[in-house]
Every structure is written in C-alpha cells, then in structure tokens.
Amino acid sequence: MKKFxxxxDNLLDESLSGFAKAHADIIQLNTQPHFVRRNKPTAPGKVxxxxxGGSGHEPLHSGxxxxxxxxxxxxxxxxTSPTPDQMLAAAQAMENGGGVLFIVKNYAGDVMNFEIAAEMLDCPHDTVLACDDVAFPKxxxxxxxxxxxxxxxxxIIGAAAESGADLAACKALGDRVNIATASMGVALTSCTVPALGxxxxxxxxxxxxxxxxxHGERGRERLTMRSATEIVDYLSGIIDDDLKPQKGQSALLHINGFGATPLMELHLIYELASRFWEKRGVNICRSLVGNYTTSLDMAGCSITLSLLDEELLRLWDAPVHTAALRWGC
Structure with missing residues (x-):
C-alpha cells in the first residue's frame, strides 16, 4: 500500500483540518465531536x-x-458511519427555527445512528432516505x-430550503427526487482501506x-472485461428498465468516478450514456461529470439518471456555493 x-489513527483528523483551512471562506470544522458546518448564518426559520457518512467518499458529504x-x-x-453524538451536535448547532431534515444513505449503520440522533433531538425533524442504487431490486x-x-x-433539497421551503415540503421534495433517480456502478479494481492495508x-x-x-460491496454480476459501449449499455439498460422514462422526458445525467478513473474516460462514458438515452427520445438537459461520490482509490464509475420536471430543473439550476459544487453565485 502506497498512500500519503x-x-x-490521525488520517481523518489531519485531512479534515486541511479541508477546513482550504475552504475557510465557506466552512468551518467543529471538533469533539467532528462535523463540518457552513460559515455564514442562515435565515431565521430555514430548515x-x-x-x-463514512469518509473515503469525498467530496460527499463535506464537500x-x-x-x-x-x-x-x-x-x-x-x-464507517458517524456517531449519533456527531449528528446530534450538528443538528443542534444548525437548527434555526425551521426544524432539521436528515439526508441519509441507506446503509444499516448510517440509518441506525441517524435514528438514534433524531430520537434525542428536541425540535421538529424528519429524514429522507437515499436509495438510488438499482443493482438490486426494490x-x-x-x-x-x-x-x-x-x-x-x-x-435539490438544498435549493428549496435556501428559498424558504418548510420541513414538510423539503421532505416531500427529497422523496420525490429519490424516486425519480437511479444509479448503477461498475468497478475495474478494488479500493484499499488504509487500516486494512x-x-x-x-x-x-x-x-x-x-x-x-x-464500499466495494459485491454487485449483481462479475463479468469479463468488455468494451466501454457494452459496459454503458448494460448499466444504462438496467437504469432505463427501472425508471422507464418516456419520450420527451427531461433528465439529468451524472457520471461519477470512484476515485481512480481519469476524466478522459468519464467523459467517454458520458458520451456513450447520453447516446443511449437520446436514441430513446430522452432529453438529457443537464449533466454532471467527475469524482463526486468516490470509493477511495477504486477504478470504476457509476451512471445516474434523474428525471426532471420544471420545478426540479429550476432547483438544480439554483445558485450553490460549496467546496465541490458551485455555480450561479
């Protein structure tokens, strides 16, 4: 194993410290317990x-x-899932009269610990459970x-909350986006967890x-290496069967790298995936290509299609200013 x-034992602490210094204009790091919070105060009543979640997926979520x-x-x-005390401290620090909405990936440890934190939280709260991976059936x-x-x-929830949407509206919106979004990934290599070596x-x-x-969990099938077109058609076909987009449907196409795949290859995947849906009459009107939900140093990528209506398109386009995603500001 060759890593910096x-x-x-100190890897996460030193990494978070560097992240906070590099983006001190946007975020600050709270320690004991650890959480990353936005710098600028939010409007009263904002959700x-x-x-x-576990580290190793950067820039998700701190970015x-x-x-x-x-x-x-x-x-x-x-x-490894964050602990309930981290979640509780973050929620208490950021609650500003509009309640708290937890956005949780569907992994047992994350779900359990966020539920424990929510039970201890003394303010209105709710949860959106992200479950977009179509490698397995519903x-x-x-x-x-x-x-x-x-x-x-x-x-999309972030844009709605920023514009003043209340807790119930943000929860309903998150569930709607989740239902309209499907992802599937492919790995060319494993990842190497530092503690494992x-x-x-x-x-x-x-x-x-x-x-x-x-996290490197087994998928639905192990195959021999094949052309990029065959890989994209396999992944996109399963996503298409799940979402069943209609002709004329607008959509966001997100090609996500797992950490060790060059942008040259990711843009190739985008080209092939966009062709797949354009042939079926789907209007790919928004795109996002790059390493956003990584798996340490794994070579591979995932394809995500998210169906959009006018409201979701407007919220996706709304200004955002974070370490890893920014436009319109």
Missing part, C-alpha cells in the same frame, strides 16, 4: 439540512456544505443502497464487478 499517510446545499455534514472514519431485504444519486437529492476484494485482471457498492 503519517498515521492511520437545517444535515447529512454524513457539499455551503450556501444552497447542506448546512452540516458528519464524517465518520473510513467507510424488494431486497435491506432495501437499495444510497450512492451517487444522494448528491442530487442534497442539491490491502485491496478490499479480489478481482482478476480481466474481470469487472457490475453493480458494485461504494
């Missing part, structure tokens, strides 16, 4: 949006704290995982994992 590390998106994010250790025993589509949920899973030189999770 002083000590595995506080709190998210978080999306700021105007027009999250109010705070709670980073856990690598691929009837899967633990439900679908929350992956790259979480960013889209956070951005070796690849998380074994995969052959000529193998790919279809439907991989963002």
């Amino acid at each position: 590390i002083n000590s595995i 506080a949006l709190i998210s978080g 999306f704290v700021g105007s027009g998106m999250l109010d705070a994010a709670c980073p856990g250790q690598v691929f 009837t899967h025993s633990t439900g679908r995982r929350g992956v790259a589509g979480t960013l889209i949920v956070e951005k 070796k690849p998380t899973f074994d995969i052959g030189e000529n193998e790919i994992e279809m439907g991989v999770g963002i």
Whole structure:
C-alpha cells in the first residue's frame, strides 16, 4: 500500500483540518465531536439540512456544505458511519427555527445512528432516505443502497430550503427526487482501506464487478472485461428498465468516478450514456461529470439518471456555493 499517510489513527483528523483551512471562506470544522458546518448564518426559520457518512467518499458529504446545499455534514472514519453524538451536535448547532431534515444513505449503520440522533433531538425533524442504487431490486431485504444519486437529492433539497421551503415540503421534495433517480456502478479494481492495508476484494485482471457498492460491496454480476459501449449499455439498460422514462422526458445525467478513473474516460462514458438515452427520445438537459461520490482509490464509475420536471430543473439550476459544487453565485 502506497498512500500519503503519517498515521492511520490521525488520517481523518489531519485531512479534515486541511479541508477546513482550504475552504475557510465557506466552512468551518467543529471538533469533539467532528462535523463540518457552513460559515455564514442562515435565515431565521430555514430548515437545517444535515447529512454524513463514512469518509473515503469525498467530496460527499463535506464537500457539499455551503450556501444552497447542506448546512452540516458528519464524517465518520473510513467507510464507517458517524456517531449519533456527531449528528446530534450538528443538528443542534444548525437548527434555526425551521426544524432539521436528515439526508441519509441507506446503509444499516448510517440509518441506525441517524435514528438514534433524531430520537434525542428536541425540535421538529424528519429524514429522507437515499436509495438510488438499482443493482438490486426494490424488494431486497435491506432495501437499495444510497450512492451517487444522494448528491442530487442534497442539491435539490438544498435549493428549496435556501428559498424558504418548510420541513414538510423539503421532505416531500427529497422523496420525490429519490424516486425519480437511479444509479448503477461498475468497478475495474478494488479500493484499499488504509487500516486494512490491502485491496478490499479480489478481482482478476480481466474481470469487472457490475453493480458494485461504494464500499466495494459485491454487485449483481462479475463479468469479463468488455468494451466501454457494452459496459454503458448494460448499466444504462438496467437504469432505463427501472425508471422507464418516456419520450420527451427531461433528465439529468451524472457520471461519477470512484476515485481512480481519469476524466478522459468519464467523459467517454458520458458520451456513450447520453447516446443511449437520446436514441430513446430522452432529453438529457443537464449533466454532471467527475469524482463526486468516490470509493477511495477504486477504478470504476457509476451512471445516474434523474428525471426532471420544471420545478426540479429550476432547483438544480439554483445558485450553490460549496467546496465541490458551485455555480450561479
């Protein structure tokens, strides 16, 4: 394992400290317990949006704290859920009279710890559960995982909350975006968790994992390596079967890198995926390409399609100013 590390025990602390210094105009770091919060005060009555999860997926979630998106994010250790005290402290610090909305990826540890925090919170609150991964059916025993589509949920709710939408409206909006969003990923290599010191899973030189999770969880099928077009058609076909977009439907196409895939390849994937849906009459009117929900140093990517109406398009386009996502400001 070759990584820039002083000590595995201090890796997250030193990384968060550097992140806070690099983006001191936008965010500040709270310690004991750790959470990242936006700098500028919010308007009275604004719904506080709190998210978080294990580290190793940067810029998710801390990179999306700021105007027009999250109010705070709670980073856990690598691929480990943050603790309820982090979530509670973040919620109490950012609540400003409008209640708290937790945005949680559907992983057992995250769900459990956010539920514990919510039970201790003495203000109106609710939760949006991100579950956009269509690698497994909706009837899967633990439900679908929350992956790259979480960013889209956070951005659209963030714009609504910034404009004054109340807690119930933000919750309903988040659920609507989640239903209209589907993702699926493919891994070319494993990732290496620093504490483990070796690849998380074994995969052959000529193998790919279809439907991989963002922690390296097994997907739905292991196949031999094939052309980019064949890979994109496989992933996009499953997404299309799930969402069933109609001709003329507007959509956002998000190609997300897992940390070790060059932008040259990600833009190739975007070209092929956009062709796939354009042939079916879908109007790809918005795009996002890059490393946004990563898996440390995994080579691979995910494709996300999110169906848009006029309201969702307006909220996606609304100004946002965070470390990792910014426009219109």
